[in-house]
Amino acid sequence: MRSKIPNTKTSIFTIMSRLSNEQGAINLAQGFPNFPSSPKLLSLVSKYVDQGYNQYAPMAGVQVLREKLSEKIASLYKYAPEPESEITITAGATQALFTAITAFVHMGDEVIVLEPCYDSYIPAIKLNGARPVSIPLNSPNYDIPWDKVKAAISDKTRMLIINTPHNPTGAIISKKDVKELEEIVSKHKILVLSDEVYEHITFETRAHESLLASDILRPYSLVCFSFGKVLHTTGWKLGYIVANKDLSDEFRKVHQFNVFSCNTPIQYAIAEFLDEKEYLELPSFFEAKRDLLLEALKSSRFNAIPASGTYFQLLDYSTISEEGDFDFAQRITREKKVASIPVSSFYSDLKDDKMIRLCFAKTDDTIKRAADILVNI
Ligand SMILES: Cc1ncc(COP(=O)(O)O)c(C=O)c1O
Structure with missing residues (x-):
């Protein structure tokens, strides 16, 4: 074989x-919590199961959940993605990452990854016949060496993968990093796949710099999130990806044959639970x-x-x-x-x-x- x-x-x-x-x-x-999720959320899941919400969800996700997410993103990052066309519910962030790479990265392309990195990125790039171009983060603080990123860009570069807050190092990007990224993207028009699954876990009042907040980056960015990390429910494998309509259309072409749609009752339960703003x-x-x-x-x-x-x-x-x-x-x-x-x-x-x-x-x-x-x- x-x-x-x-x-x-x-x-x-x-x-x-x-x-x-x-x-x-x-x-x-x-990386999983050993304490339970909110009892209210758990009872909402039972409620929607008992009420018979047990068949396929729409391909891009339950509408009410996408509407709630749009409101949440608007309140945090001052940009309201269109629920119908710009938010897709996925089977965790891992599926969102894999599907995004598969949808956009062609055979022979190069994808820049900053190491150390979450373990799914590189196999996903290779499975699509592309070449990962690895750049080590600066130790000991694990900030991004932008000069090396710029030097690594070639006419084959299709995508750059960013992860903030960063697993495993705990580093987060700053406004200055966003500016560097804006400069690169404006010049080279490459896609950015931004893994923001720990968006709500930043310390000492430091803000999470989501790429969704940047008018310059949004047209080129696919930003993925995980309910597992936000609701202490990693076993539910549910997340979402946000990207403009053109990018989301392409993403969904692969998503529909990758999982088609995700767990229905849990999507309804999360939609209702988000009103609590526990995050x-x-x-x-x-x-x-x-x-x-x-x-x-x-x-x-x-x-x-x-x-x-x-x-x-x-x-x-x-x-x-x-x-x-x-x-x-x-x-x-x-x-x-x-x-x-x-x-x-x-x-x-x-x-x-x-x-x-x-x-x-x-x-x-x-x-x-x-x-x-x-x-x-
Ligand atoms: C950086 C990062 N991205 C993605 C994921 C995967 O998230 P999910 O469980 O929603 O697939 C994890 C999980 O540990 C992670 O740490």
């Missing part, structure tokens, strides 16, 4: 979660968890630059061990019973900066128990 992506192996999230389960470890590896509490909710973790690790031998967003915190363990990060993360899971993700797995060349990623979307008790162990390593 000739694999289309021969170098792609089982994802690190599967590997570390499996090891964590086998070892009975505290799982700070995979506005997410920054302080997760900032308190980040601070709990960092405070508890203050006297540890790990070094941390506090995450500016997301529910991930990177820890530098270079003063503790010279092991590679994969070996270190596996050993700590086996011996100390705390599972993490080695950051090299977010680089195509497995660049090893002696960093592990912890997910702090966990109950305070779980964070404290994990920190009590880590502080003694």
